Amino acid sequence: MSGASDIDRRTRGFRASFLRVRATFIKEFIQLRRDRVTFATMILIPLMQLILFGTAINANPRHLPTAVLVQDDSSFARSFLAAMRATDYFDISLTASSEAELDHFILSGQALFGVQIPAHFGRDLIRGERPEILVIADATDPTATGGAVAALNGLSQTVFSRELVGPAAALAPKKPPYDLRVHLRYNPAIETRLNIVPGLVGTILTLTMLIFTGLSVTREIERGTMESLLAMPIRPFEIMLGKISPYVVVGGLQMSLILIVARLLFGVPVEGSLALLVALTLLFIVANLSVGYTFSTIATSQLQAMQMSMFFFLPNMLLSGFLFPFRGMPQWAQAVGELLPLTHYLRIVRGIMLKGATFADLQADVLALALFSLAAMTLAVARFRQTLD
Amino acid sequence: MSAQTTSEPEIVIDVNGLTKSFGGPPVVRNLTMHVHKGLIYGFLGPNGSGKTTTLRMLCGLLTPDSGTGTCLGYDIRTQTADIKRHVGYMTQRFSLYNDLSIRENLEFVARIYNLEHPRRATQEAIDRLGLADRADQLAGALSGGWKQRLALGACILPQPELLLLDEPTAGVDPKARRDFWDEIHQLAHEGMTVLVSTHYMDEAERCHEIAYIAYGEILAQGTVAEVIAGAHLSTYTVTGPNLADLDETLKSLDGVDMVAPFGVELHVSGRDAAKLEAAIAPFREKGPQTWTRGEPTLEDVFIDLMSRIKDNSA
């Protein structure tokens, strides 16, 4: 039969395989386009996260509500409060009239700091009796108070320089016999959003890519379309590539959106090569897509696939260095973190955007991402059920 | 397409002793089936008898627990990739994409089979199936009959040599069913082999050969005439008043194996002609019903086959 040999010839070879991947790509893309909710989610999730994280999160907050109990009316007390205000960390908005009231301000959360300047503070200071100023900090959230407490310590050097002149000059603190120069590179103003926004590119891509591919195979099974698909001459790796590739495009769009908004809204720069950033982000996208796809070949329902994706997403959030400093984590957590794609991508994206890192600087992380993708894809193809048994 | 010139037509489906279970008792048991090229082969049986499972084993979607066989000469265990290239499988439940249009669905299929001109082939299929007016409607919005046409169209688009159709006309109106069968006959005429499962008796009569399966076992195989003859049933058709009462009385008689109402008639059959005659003689004399000796229908035979199985397992 001529038709028989014909189809054998047509369906073999690399070109035929590529055409089947393309056919699947087209099909997935049309389906994606028709699915308005998913499409909207893909645009809205990044925008919402970016704006929320970019504007709301500040690991080095300033203008924190502060209550004072001033029992001394010397110029020392006024100078100290003025110096506190000048650090920008303290917003002295509450005045207590007793220690009990000061405690209440802290307990009720109205103030994060309470400052008590005791009676005769100025007099005792001049007499050299080393009077104490009590600063109470609500340290339940160390991030909120850390920067401010550090700023307080710095105060003591200079706070009374105007008062301690003439005979009292001997009481002024001595300068150390050397100068310490600290360079805060890449983010001199210590703005959290410069660290957070590039990290957000990574978390947003992880979340959306996992969810969308996580559903792709289970959806075919749940809708019953898998039976037809499996009866056709298409191979598992072709299905995988065809299903993953539309989301590489989607991920690319999300990345562009985030970078543009980050630039326009938050002034986050791209110090290094934009082309390198795009190329490595695509690699990262592929890594996550292959994980999501693997889940989708293992899960038996869309719900299960979602749960698996969430299960994978959490350690990515927590152990990658996105929320907490990677180097501050215990050894075991760092070891786990090294296995997660987001960890490597954060180094890449922060490196390129903030530090102007080049490919040579990032080689190890690129290799890790590539190996990760390859392993996940191999697992997915191996796990893909080609029969309905 | 090659014409059937040889006197010994080639065997397209050749399976022996297929057994399949899903953890429990086998749902297909020791199934042997030979289907010749160019035939329309009907696969009949009640729901849950293992028709879908058998079709899935034939096209490589399920692996049999035991048994061997070939489809178009390809081993059903090891050469499933080849089978998929040459076999068109129409699933019982619509399994194309509801969120794609008719055209998009067909184009997808055409591309997966690497047709040279997928767009042109799609357009030809649309015209051939009379789907031109609806080509850009989403498949999910089509009525059952049109979905069925689309599914058939997708199956035959790559010009397979063997079609496996799983209850293709279930829930379709009579006119659409007739069109569907005309189409299938046309395809068989062009050299395609068709294995079609159904539980409509009138459709069985339109097949060249049939197999009847119940509880996972094939109970009868051959042309309709052969299957009827093979059952060795003697049948009487009874018309007249009080058939319902008569039905009850006859059922308990020795020699009467089956009583089945067909509209205003009662079909009374027995496997042993002499015993049947003896049993019904008093009723024929007494009246008031009229008794005529008739040929058993396919349905009589199937009902009898089922009851024999029940008797054996009881």
Ligand SMILES: Nc1ncnc2c1ncn2[C@@H]1O[C@H](COP(=O)(O)OP(=O)(O)O)[C@@H](O)[C@H]1O
């Ligand atoms: N994937 C499966 N898992 C478990 N049981 C199945 C599966 N597929 C079919 N069965 C069971 O096998 C029996 C035969 O089913 P099926 O082949 O669909 O019959 P038919 O098509 O003749 O109605 C039924 O009892 C059904 O419940």
Ligand SMILES: [Mg+2]
């Ligand atoms: Mg069935």
